[in-house]
Amino acid sequence: MSGKKRILSGMRPTGRLHLGNYHGALANWIKLQHEYDCFFFIADWHALTSNYENPEEILSYIREMMLDWLSAGLSPEKCTMFVQSHIKEHAELFLLLSMITPVPWLERNPTYKDQIVQLENKDLSTFGFLGYPVLQAADIIMYKADTVPVGVDQVPHVELTREIARRFNFLYKKEVFPEPEALLAETSKVLGLDRRKMSKSYDNCIYLADPADVVLKKVSGMVTDPQRMRKSDPGDPDICNVYDFHKIYSDEALVNEIAPACRKAEIGCVDCKKKMAENLVKAMAPIQEKRKFYESCPQKVDEIISAGETRARAVAVKTMEDVRAAINI
Numbered sequence: 001m002s003g004k005k006r007i008l009s010g011m012r013p014t015g016r017l018h019l020g021n022y023h024g025a026l027a028n029w030i031k032l033q034h035e036y037d038c039f040f041f042i043a044d045w046h047a048l049t050s051n052y053e054n055p056e057e058i059l060s061y062i063r064e065m066m067l068d069w070l071s072a073g074l075s076p077e078k079c080t081m082f083v084q085s086h087i088k089e090h091a092e093l094f095l096l097l098s099m100i101t102p103v104p105w106l107e108r109n110p111t112y113k114d115q116i117v118q119l120e121n122k123d124l125s126t127f128g129f130l131g132y133p134v135l136q137a138a139d140i141i142m143y144k145a146d147t148v149p150v151g152v153d154q155v156p157h158v159e160l161t162r163e164i165a166r167r168f169n170f171l172y173k174k175e176v177f178p179e180p181e182a183l184l185a186e187t188s189k190v191l192g193l194d195r196r197k198m199s200k201s202y203d204n205c206i207y208l209a210d211p212a213d214v215v216l217k218k219v220s221g222m223v224t225d226p227q228r229m230r231k232s233d234p235g236d237p238d239i240c241n242v243y244d245f246h247k248i249y250s251d252e253a254l255v256n257e258i259a260p261a262c263r264k265a266e267i268g269c270v271d272c273k274k275k276m277a278e279n280l281v282k283a284m285a286p287i288q289e290k291r292k293f294y295e296s297c298p299q300k301v302d303e304i305i306s307a308g309e310t311r312a313r314a315v316a317v318k319t320m321e322d323v324r325a326a327i328n329i
Contacts, residue, residue: 007036007183008145010043010084013061014051017068018205020198023188023248028149030073032185038079039143039312042066045084045091046136049129050122066301068208071291082308084139089316093138093323094131100167101134109133110156137161140180142319143312147183158182172326176319188248195223195241209291212281219245219277224269231268242269242276249279 009029011017017026032038042065047058062083069081084090107130140148140161148158158180165177191197192204199205206218224242228235237243237259246255254275261267294301 004037005146008039008140008143010041012043012047013065015200016207018207019190023190028185033078042083049132071287076304080308080311082312089320094135137164141177145180147181149183155182174326193222234265235262237262246276
């Protein structure tokens with residue numbers, strides 16, 4: 001891995017991973033692990049910021065997430081995978097960075113404002129929720145990451161991390177931290193079964209761990225063109241969720257065949273779904289085979305987690321030595 005630029009990214013263990021998670025981030029990670037020195041972590045402390053009342057759920061999802069990562073194609077030989085809370089240096093760096101981060105920097109965070117509105121059923125008037133971008137900054141600069149793969153909505157977080165790193169270096173007169181860059185990657189957007197955002201809270205997900213029969217059943221209930229009431233009615237594939245899935249999972253010949261057939265009412269939604277579902281099941285089969293392997297070898301999963309934490313901790317310990325020397329405490 002030496003000589004490669006370093007990447008840091010994480011996911012909150014708030015539920016099983018679904019196709020939206022896969023296409024929105026995980027598939028990109030799998031590609032990046034061959035090009036960068038990658039550190040990927042399960043962000044259980046971050047999950048506590050909005051789910052602090054149910055920590056037992058977070059614990060149960062940590063291993064599920066690691067199984068999803070491994071089965072999807074993240075390799076312990078190619079990247080470092082670990083659980084955030086197992087590396088206590090993250091908490092120490094978060095504390096020290098919180099001493100130098102102005103509150104207005106946090107209050108102007110657009111994600112903070114959006115989530116206050118979206119999660120109005122939860123009490124988010126906590127220091128942890130306001131300050132989670134500082135913890136996020138600690139996660140990133142702990143490993144002196146060069147880049148952070150993010151979506152457009154997360155770019156402000158990376159910019160705040162850059163500001164915090166810059167402020168630390170300025171205050172303590174040492175270039176301890178590099179300023180990480182946001183890495184925007186093209187991703188395939190996958191909507192849920194009902195054409196809303198794929199989300200566990202909407203109960204509209206196809207999970208990576210779903211067996212073939214479950215996938216087939218879910219696809220059969222997918223929302224198609226809402227204006228097409230009968231098979232004899234012409235459809236509009238451009239507003240059909242099933243066709244969007246075809247573009248990802250079916251070969252080019254079938255995609256080119258489905259669109260005009262739909263518009264001319266030469267194929268019904270049931271047959272269209274069946275063809276797509278067969279290709280989706282085929283694409284998911286290797287992931288599920290790997291998952292069966294890792295589920296049958298729990299000790300191997302434990303060894304992978306332990307090895308990842310050992311590598312991550314070695315970097316974190318060295319970083320904190322540099323931090324303490326800079327602050328002189």
